[in-house]
Amino acid sequence: MKVASWGADAVIVQGGEGGGHTGPVATTLLLPSVIDALADDNGVTSIPVVAAGGFFDGRGLVAALAYGAEGVAMGTRFLLTSDSVVPDSVKQEYLQRGLSDTVVSTKVDGMPHRVLRTELVEALESGSRVRALTAAARNANEFKQMTGMRWTTMLRDGRSMKKSGERSWQQIIMAGNTPMLLKAGLVEGNTEAGVLASGQVVGMIDDLPSCAELIESIMTTAHARLAALRTYI
Ligand SMILES: Cc1cc2nc3c(=O)[nH]c(=O)nc-3n(C[C@H](O)[C@H](O)[C@H](O)COP(=O)(O)O)c2cc1C
Incomplete structure (x- = not known):
């Protein structure tokens, strides 16, 4: 709410599983609490909310959209791509975790x-x-x-x-x-x-795709999950 009151265009919400400086509350709870704080009576947020902390694939993207986020931000997953300029020996250190x-x-x-x-x-x-x-x-x-x-x-x-x-x-x-x-x-x-x-998500990652391959695979999985979810509607 403080950031929104400053006139920010959007807010990134990073849950506790995220890499780098982080807080104690998991994305699954921090994200809906921020969305609730910024939403009007119809559930529409005053500025776009982007979910971060623990995202690495299309399932996570669809889950974030289901919470009411506009998208996801990823740190650890992008660090572990072939395009990332982090030394290869360091990437290997992450992949083992x-x-x-x-x-x-x-x-x-x-x-x-x-x-x-x-x-x-x-x-x-x-x-x-x-x-x-x-x-x-x-x-x-x-x-x-x-x-x-x-x-x-x-x-x-x-x-x-x-x-x-x-x-x-x-x-x-x-x-x-x-x-x-x-x-x-x-x-x-x-x-x-x-x-x-590093985020905890490091434990779910065992490859080094290019950023283009990564985004493509996230979108393919997200569309497949959305299609599967339509059976519930
Ligand atoms: C190696 C690394 C360095 C980071 N450095 C910063 C930083 O300087 N400033 C910042 O706001 N967030 C930083 N972050 C946090 C990311 O911007 C992002 O919010 C976080 O990685 C999301 O969680 P994830 O790692 O589960 O994707 C960093 C994260 C990683 C993994």
């Missing part, structure tokens, strides 16, 4: 972040707070050098995040981790030194 191989960690950047369960993530989870903050400050410094941002700009951003009450200073310092750890894992392919954001 099952449905229980992701974890929501707050130790990467202080916010709940769904990532592949790796040795690095387990070490972050069990490591000391002081060591985690020192590593985060080092990453914030590297991020500053990479982007050419000034310390004053970073501090000003941190202060406004703190003021809005969304994060503690510990979370703000740890925010420096995310870009550096994602870059190490997803761009440089260093799976031991970087984090690999």
Whole structure:
């Protein structure tokens, strides 16, 4: 409702099974709750709602449409395509994973972040707070050098995040981790030194189609499911 009141053209709703920063509520409940919040008495939403978190095929697309969404957004599924520029060794790491191989960690950047369960993530989870903050400050410094941002700009951003009450200073310092750890894992392919954001849906994916093949197969399955559902009407 807040985003709609800002005049956004559409809203993407990402349920807890989704990859990257995520919340505790599953798509099956978050999606209808957002649709209900934005709908008028006839069930029509004021802006299009796009469902995300756990989608990978035509069945999911039809399910999202049935909830009243206008479509789906996918992160992990597009990462695992032949068109994705993520190094092949990293894609293979994802393809080996099952449905229980992701974890929501707050130790990467202080916010709940769904990532592949790796040795690095387990070490972050069990490591000391002081060591985690020192590593985060080092990453914030590297991020500053990479982007050419000034310390004053970073501090000003941190202060406004703190003021809005969304994060503690510990979370703000740890925010420096995310870009550096994602870059190490997803761009440089260093799976031991970087984090690999991933949705639980990784456990349903075992191929690397092109984006065109993927969309075509999603649409073929979606049409087949819609045709099968007509028998209920
Ligand atoms: C590797 C990866 C990186 C992501 N990075 C971001 C990001 O920088 N900003 C953002 O808003 N969402 C990010 N996301 C979340 C996606 O935009 C999307 O909402 C999410 O992947 C949907 O869930 P799914 O992975 O089950 O498809 C990322 C997801 C993944 C898998």
